[in-house]
Amino acid sequence: MQTHVVPVGFDYDRLIAPLVRDQFDVDRVVLLEGAVGSEANVEYSRNLSQKLETDFRNLLGAETERVPVDDVYDYDAAFEQAYDLINEELDAGREVWVNVSSMPRPVSFAFATAAHSVTLERQADRDRIHTYYTAPEKYLETELAEELRADRDLLRDLLEGAEGVAGGPAGEPDTVAGVDVDRVRERLDTATDLLAEFDERGTTIGAKEVDGRHIIELPVASFSNVKPFEEVILFKLGEAGEFESVSELAKALAGELNEEYTDSFRSKVIYNVDRLGPGGKGYVERESHGKSYRTRLSRIGELWVRAHAAEDASDYEW
Template sequence: MTERVHFLPVGFDFDRLILPISKGQMEADRVVLVTHDIENNDDPSRAAELASRLTDRLENSFDLFDVEVERETLEVEKLYQYELLYPEAHDYILNEIVEGNDVYVNISSMPRTTAFAFATAADSIITEYQKEVEEIRNKLHTYYVPPDNYLVLDMIEALEDARDWMKGQESLDVYPQYQNICEILEKVEDGGVTEGAKDMDGQMYVEFPSSPGSDVDDFEKKILNFLRGRDSISSTSSLAEKLAQSLDVEYDESFRSRVQYNVTKLDEKGYVDREKEGNRLETELSTMGRMWVETN
């Protein structure tokens, strides 16, 4: 029997994850709450605690609507590692499709890396399996729910009211709070509702590479799988020689030329990175290539 399964990456939202289902605009037999693993986090942040509370509330609320609930927990350090999130999202969604279920992915909540990983994986699966799975475009859906109101604007107004009230007080007891509120409002006015950029092992950004396509022929697949988990290979000749050895075939000029031709195609498609070192081209999997081998 076909189930309607919703994947809900949980951040700091409740209404946008439950209302389309609870109000009957979308049907759901089962929801999968994708959240971080707070139980194994010795010192969870306030943000992590808030997301955990919302996850508990969502689970309890869906139970009341007789919707089955599952949890998929992610390690906290994975939340911004798109390259690790994408294969997991791909596996979660594809397993449901293989079981014959209809899948819905809600990308309304945070963090964006998790939501984008699920959205990209869904799009990639449609591209990869449109010939194998009948009417896959009608079985796999990605959706977004816009908020009716941003509470941060109400919070700013409340802080402004508190600041104006404290400004007229003569008691020294309120001055530290007054000063703190003034500093927060000044930061919001100057820089918006976030501050700084998170340092992730020396890098402040997360790249969202194109999702792997399905235009990979059999010999290209052999090259990609051979490169999996390997450091950069120093030259095309070295790559061809090692590949021939792994495939137990004869290494000759014809095989080397075939490897060179296919590696060039993989470079053009974005599956490998090639860097010139002297007269040689070092070759390794690109981010998209690593995503491909993890999901194929």
């Protein structure tokens, strides 16, 4: 059985056409919906999602579910959502295919990275997790721009022709081809300005501010297998945020685990923190200050803790 996870942006063909043409055996489809841009953009995307829902059912006979993505620019939340969804589908005995062709990049990257992370944690299921992309046959933006350019030229010709017939300012026409002349001028000016922006800026304008910044960091690292005691360390760092030294972390762990704080226990913590650090799995960051190292989770470490938050570290034996 196959589940296809499909983030819906502003595409239709490349989200469903390859599955129909290549005769995929699709049992279930999860359509991810999120608000992107203006109200008109949101409505456009929602209409595409409705059409996809209908056509996945009619053309492929697939059970289809529409799932909201609360914030398409929140990478961490999208990663957690993807991680949980992929694991749930695998637990239900389904093969998971993640389409990353559409929706804003934070969602696509989050789902792709989550899929890869799950393959590392569930080695036996590696061949049941797939991430894929479909290239479009053509892009409509430039064609739309060329059509708008032709329409602009037509409006200009009509306006100039009507003014010529009227014989100058004194005889300025009230209408052009039966349309109010001011309305024609307004449409001509709007088309001219829009084309000028398109030619100068491309298909998008500006850089959106998200959480006070204009960039959204997308961690490229994926999960690695984590041993039980390493998990305890990660959960503790997730709970506390930061420790001024590894020794402080070791003391906190000893107290929580009812262990005696000895040199041996401290060495065990140091060894495992090293394995989790930049030279190892990359889940922990260490910043030198004096003779100590401030210890905290890295971005991928934060994602690991967030994705595994439902697990109880006290259940593990070490």
